[in-house]
Amino acid sequence: MSSRIFIDTIKEFLKKISGVRWYLIYNIDENKVTIKSPIMSEDKISDLIEISKASKLLIEKTGRVALISSTKEPLVNTIYVKLNGEGVEIEKLESNILLIGIDEKLLNTLSEIFASARRGELIKCNICGKEIHFETYTCPRCGRVVPFIAETCLFCRYDLRYKKCPGHGDVIDYRGRIVKRQYGVILITALISGAILFFTGFVSTIYREYGILLYSLGGLITALLITIGVLSSKPRVL
Numbered sequence: 648m649s650s651r652i653f654i655d656t657i658k659e660f661l662k663k664i665s666g667v668r669w670y671l672i673y674n675i676d677e678n679k680v681t682i683k684s685p686i687m688s689e690d691k692i693s694d695l696i697e698i699s700k701a702s703k704l705l706i707e708k709t710g711r712v713a714l715i716s717s718t719k720e721p722l723v724n725t726i727y728v729k730l731n732g733e734g735v736e737i738e739k740l741e742s743n744i745l746l747i748g749i750d751e752k753l754l755n756t757l758s759e760i761f762a763s764a765r766r767g768e769l770i771k772c773n774i775c776g777k778e779i780h781f782e783t784y785t786c787p788r789c790g791r792v793v794p795f796i797a798e799t800c801l802f803c804r805y806d807l808r809y810k811k812c813p814g815h816g817d818v819i820d821y822r823g824r825i826v827k828r829q830y831g832v833i834l835i836t837a838l839i840s841g842a843i844l845f846f847t848g849f850v851s852t853i854y855r856e857y858g859i860l861l862y863s864l865g866g867l868i869t870a871l872l873i874t875i876g877v878l879s880s881k882p883r884v885l
């Protein structure tokens with residue numbers, strides 16, 4: 648992947664993600680700046696360019712910049728600063744310095760995404776090969792847009808381990824791995840429920856006065872079993 652396409656992919660990704668307020672990309676080789684921001688003063692922009700240049704030095708001179716985030720996880724090659732109380736993540740990707748104004752909730756996931764991109768490890772769907780590393784996903788609970796490879800929603804913690812691949816449309820896990828529903832469990836619970844319904848139906852023809860009671864008992868057990876079946880047949884990584 649050429650670095651031009653690469654940085655365009657990242658721009659598209661950052662534009663969609665909830666909690667990214669703005670970004671500034673400083674290309675070292677071309678001395679060029681790209682900005683996405685609703686409102687940003689000239690002063691702030693020139694400040695940010697100065698910070699980009701300083702960050703380039705810091706990253707290059709120290710080799711491995713490990714700062715400690717609020718979650719105490721060391722973030723290798725990620726710099727996180729607060730500018731006037733606003734969180735800014737700083738990343739170096741090839742000859743680009745990225746300054747991203749973010750909600751702190753995004754920090755660990757974004758820095759992990761950039762770290763593996765730097766290592767050239769882009770996550771792909773194991774079935775169709777679609778690259779999902781910079782894909783996004785709308786949380787069905789809170790409606791915010793998060794990285795596709797997030798395990799849970801970064802805002803409401805909703806479980807996002809299993810979702811449909813944007814490439815081939817079937818369910819995969821958040822690392823692109825193949826998942827399968829345990830259909831056997833549904834089948835077994837359905838068979839047992841069928842047997843119970845048949846039995847209660849049969850008994851109620853003998854004890855007609857308990858007919859309604861027996862039928863509803865059978866129905867209740869069936870409903871319970873089917874619920875258990877569906878819940879325990881959740882998709883799992885193969």
Ligand SMILES: [Zn+2]
Nearest residue numbers: 772775812814
């Ligand atoms: Zn796929």
Ligand SMILES: [Zn+2]
Nearest residue numbers: 786789800803
């Ligand atoms: Zn959510």
